[in-house]
Amino acid sequence: MESSEPDPADDTSMDAFLEKFQSQPYRGGFREDQWEEEFDKIPLFMKKAPSEIDPKEFPDLACLQSIIFDDERSPEGNFRSALNDVLAARKLKPGHLKAIVRGAMCHLELKHFAEAVSWCDEGLQIDAKEKKLLEVRAKADKLKRMEERDLRKARLKEKKEQSQNEALLQAIKARNIRLVSEAVDKDEDSASNGPIEIFLDGLSSENPCGARLSLDNQGRLSWPVVFLYPEYAQSDFISAFHEDSRFIDHLMVMFSEAPSWDSEQKYHPDNLEVYFEDEDRAELYQVSPRSTLLQVLQHPRYSVKALTPAFLVCVGSSPFSKNYLQGKRVHRFTALPWSEQPWSPSLKEDLLQLPDELALETPWLVDCVRVQ
Amino acid sequence: MRGPGAGSGLSGERGLLEREAGADTEAAELLPFLVPGARADLQAAAAQHVLALTGSGSGRTLLAGQAALLRALAELAVAPAPAPSRDASRALVNLAADPGLHRQLLAADPELPTRLLSCVLDPQWPWAEEAAAVLANLTRELAPCAALMEKLMAAEPERLGLEQLVNALCMPSYNAAAPLHYLGPLLSNLSQQAEVRAFLLDPDRCVVQRLLPLTQYTDSSVRRGGVVGTLRNCCFEHRHHKWLLGPQVDILPFLLLPLAGPEEFSEEEMDRLPIDLQYLSPDKQREPDADIRKMLIEAIMLLTATAPGRQQIRDQGAYLILRELYNWEPEADVRMACEKLIQVLIGDEPEAGLENLLEVQVPEDVERQLQQLDQQEQLELAQELRGRSTSGT
Secondary structure (H helix, E strand, O other): OOOOOOOOOOHHHHHHHHHHHHHOOOOOOOOOOOHHHHHHHOHHHOOOOOOOOOOOOOHHHHHHHHOOOOOOOOHHHHHHHHHHHHHHHHHHOOOOHHHHHHHHHHHHHOOOHHHHHHHHHHHHHHOOOOHHHHHHHHHHHHHHHHHHHHHHHHHHHHHHHHHHHHHHHHHHHHOOOEEEOOOOOOOOOOOOOOOHHHHHHHHHOOOOOOOOOEEOOOOOEEEEEEEEEOOOOEEEEEEEEEOOOEHHHHHHHHOOOOOOOOOOOOOOHHHEEEEEEEOOOOEEEEEOOOOEHHHHHOOOOOEEEOOOOEEEEEEOOOHHHHHHHOOOEEEOOOOOOOOOOOOOHHHHHHHHHHHHHHHHOOOOOOOOEOOO | OOOOOOOOOOHHHHHHHHHHHHHHHHHHHHHHHHOOOOOHHHHHHHHHHHHHHOOOHHHHHHHHOOHHHHHHHHHHHOOOOOOOHHHHHHHHHHHHOOHHHHHHHHHHOOOHHHHHHHHHHOOOOOOHHHHHHHHHHHOOOHHHHHHHHHHHHHOOOOOHHHHHHHHHHHOOOOOOOOOOOOHHHHHHHHOOOHHHHHHHOOOOOOOHHHHHHHHHOOOOHHHHHHHHHHHHHHOOOHHHHHHHHOOOOOHHHHHHHHHOOOOOOOHHHHHHOOHHHOOOOOOOOOOOOHHHHHHHHHHHHHHOOOHHHHHHHHHOOHHHHHHHHHHHOOOHHHHHHHHHHHHHHHOOOOOOOOOOOOOOOOOHHHHHHHHHHHHHHHHHHHHHHHHOOOOOO
């Protein structure tokens, strides 16, 4: 085409411009009388590969051959451009069956199932028995229905998860347990006691060990819990610590045999001391092994970090423990429970047990004592 | 025109005849205003009057005797604006609703069905819905139905008439002015003819497959009911059962889906169900129309006629859906149909020779026994229905 620019305001020159188009068919597109032939030259639609690729006759195919091992080029791109060609062809001749068939196939490959079915229906109005169209339609319809099923499944799963998470949050809220997000800046003075809902996301993900907070049929929580042993830089992970079970219950099982790292073989259930750290104030609070997890979690200074309660464990009166606790402010456990109103029925049972403990042990009656 | 009886007869009878004579005259007087070429406003008034007459049984009977008037009415129904074609069509709907009048209607205008059909299939015709309703009413009787079917089949070697009809039914935007819901009942009536079923079930075409999604068409119970009725009739063709239940049509999920509710199933049960019935939303509604529910159950029942069909239906977990339906179903007769179907699915397989229940020759004494049981059931059912107040459809 010539590059002369006609003056748009000039009618006669516009006519002359248009006339040029009429006599010179647009080279880039398809010629009405030849487009089928040309279509067959498009590698995607070729019915048989030419035995020899003459780059002059099949420039596109020769070009494709040279990039045929280019993995980065997605097959989708091919189908999309083929679809564009088909749409252009249909503009020339809307009722051309072959274009409709190829268009339907493109849509099918591109996973546009509804469009594929719709194109097939259009084609079947022209030839109600076209075999390829019947085949593509059946395929596309089936895949469409599978896709719809998958969508329903995903939606239901999401809904279920959401309601489970809400139930978990409700349970945590009802117990007045404080949560700390991992994103809390260490420089901040106070733990982020933001709206409890921001932890909703965290509830869905499992921690690295694959365990999650869960609610049982009786409405009781079980937490993933970590025990840290600072003496040997070891840890134990309890995937589901039922909130009504006591620390001693777990310790008895875990330390029924001495762990491999316990080189002095001194870690026994009856001599272990459990602490939690109040990170804000860098203080330690001792936990009675006979308390339940729930009792500890409800401690006014306790905050659960990353939805995984963590506790420090060492051997009482050991040289390590004396050294470790030195210089830190330690709150020993008192015999009296800090919550005056029992939250759950099980707490009452623990109260009944306490008098025995009073007799057996020498409780530290003063709240704050610095260990020498 | 009949004159009053001379002297004899009861005064009441004379009065009746007089009234008839008067009415006849009245009807005859309307005629000049209805014929083509009459003044448009007078035409409109006359058509309205006729429509009012068709509202009563006596009015209908009266009009049926007026062949010329019927003919004029039929022409008006298909005439372009400003003719009162809408009222004329509605009058025809009422007339055609009475099977006793079909003979006179068709005698007055034998070409009526053909002309109405053209209107129905004309995407621009504004009263296509009314025309479809007339045809739906006409085709409830065998003779007009067969006659119309022949017209449809003769339209083209390729049966363009029927194909057009199915197209119009399946394409919601076929006619911008008319939703064409009554094509549903029309097709359902036509499907009483074997040739129509053969077309619908042609494995070289895609016809019945296009009807299946319409079982979920919420906007119109008329359309939905018509489609379900068509499918039910198609299920009488037991030679096509394998194809119908197979992947190319896969009719079963579409029959079960309207019967399924929001009930949750276990993972294992869910895997047995057809894809279209898996993970249904908790707000899934069942088919609200009891008659349609019954037709769906009947269609599935028909598909259990052959042993392989029964097995396939069992394998696709139909029992799970029907069990939940049975627990929910408020209508006694539908519940009974559901119970019978469940019995077929969970019962023992019939002995050799009885594999196709539709073709079984029932011995006379057994036949009698079954009839007795049926009668007993009907009695019990009638008692149960009497015990509750149900509104008729």
